[in-house]
Amino acid sequence: MSHKVFIENFWETEQENILYVFMPFDKSFDEKYKIIEEAAKIVGFNGKAAERVDKTVQADQIYMKIIHKIANSKMLLFDLSDDPEVPCGCKKHANSNVIWEFGVALSIREQQDIIIIREKSKSELPFNIRQILRKEYNQIEFTKEWLAEILKNALEAQKWYKSKRVSTIAQSLDPFSIQLIQERGRFPVGNSHFGFNQINTDAKISVSKLIDLGMLKFNWAINDENSSPEYSYDWTPFGRAVMEHKGIIPWTLKEFQTKRPEDYQKLVQQRKEYQ
Numbered sequence: 001m002s003h004k005v006f007i008e009n010f011w012e013t014e015q016e017n018i019l020y021v022f023m024p025f026d027k028s029f030d031e032k033y034k035i036i037e038e039a040a041k042i043v044g045f046n047g048k049a050a051e052r053v054d055k056t057v058q059a060d061q062i063y064m065k066i067i068h069k070i071a072n073s074k075m076l077l078f079d080l081s082d083d084p085e086v087p088c089g090c091k092k093h094a095n096s097n098v099i100w101e102f103g104v105a106l107s108i109r110e111q112q113d114i115i116i117i118r119e120k121s122k123s124e125l126p127f128n129i130r131q132i133l134r135k136e137y138n139q140i141e142f143t144k145e146w147l148a149e150i151l152k153n154a155l156e157a158q159k160w161y162k163s164k165r166v167s168t169i170a171q172s173l174d175p176f177s178i179q180l181i182q183e184r185g186r187f188p189v190g191n192s193h194f195g196f197n198q199i200n201t202d203a204k205i206s207v208s209k210l211i212d213l214g215m216l217k218f219n220w221a222i223n224d225e226n227s228s229p230e231y232s233y234d235w236t237p238f239g240r241a242v243m244e245h246k247g248i249i250p251w252t253l254k255e256f257q258t259k260r261p262e263d264y265q266k267l268v269q270q271r272k273e274y275q
Helices: 003-009 027-042 059-072 096-108 144-157 164-172 175-184 201-212 237-245 253-259 261-273
Strands: 016-022 073-079 114-119 135-137 216-221 230-235
Touching (some): 016 027, 016 059, 016 096, 027 073, 027 144, 059 073, 059 096, 073 144, 096 114, 114 144, 164 237, 175 201, 253 261
Parallel strands (some): 016 073, 073 114, 114 135
C-alpha cells in the first residue's frame, strides 16, 4: 500500500483511544483476549478498551476494518504465538494472517505504537522479524497485571509529536501556514476555533492546505432556513502534535486572557450571541 493511498483513504487525524489486538481466531486464545481487555481498561483505554476483528464479518469488510484500525487505533498489540491450527506434522509457526497484519502495521505506524507478545516456544519466528523486540511469556506469567505494566510503559514512550509523520508535515509547511499557526496556534484547546473572516488574506491561502494535511478541521452549520451558513475552523489533535513538535504549546485560559485580551473578549461575545 502506498503512503498516498493510506493517507487519502485510511488515516484520520484523531486516534481512537483503544488497544487493537491481532491474534488467531482459535478458541484457545479467547481467555487470553479477556485478560488483554482487562489490562487495557486498567491503563485507561476507552470504552471496550481492547478490540479485535470479528471473524463473522465478510472477508472484504474484515480487510477494510483491519486497515482502518491499524491506521487509527492508539496502540496495536500483536500476539505472534504459535498458531494452534497448524496441521499435525507441520512445523509450528505464528499465524500467517497476524504476520501479514504485523507487516502492514510496521509499514505505516511508528514502532512505539506496536507491542508484540509471544508465548515461549521452541519454534522460531520468520527471519525478517525474529530480531524485533517482543515480550515472551508462559501461561502462568500471562496475567492482567503483567500486561498492564507493559501497556503502561508503552503509553509513556508513545509521543505523537515525535513521530516521523509529524516531522515530515512540519517541514512541508509554507510561510503563510506558519504565520497562521503563529497567530492562532497557541489559543487554548476548546477556545481555538476561528472564522474565515478572522484571518488575513495570506493566511486564507493556506487554510485548504492545512485541512488537506489534517492539521485543521472544517465545521459548518445552518440554524434555520432563513439564516446564512456558519463556518469555523479548528486545530485537530494531529495539528496540535505538529505544533508541539516545533515547541508551540497551547496557552492556558488564564494565559489567553492575559496575552490576547481582545481575542478572548471576542470569543466571549460570540458565545453570548449564539447561546
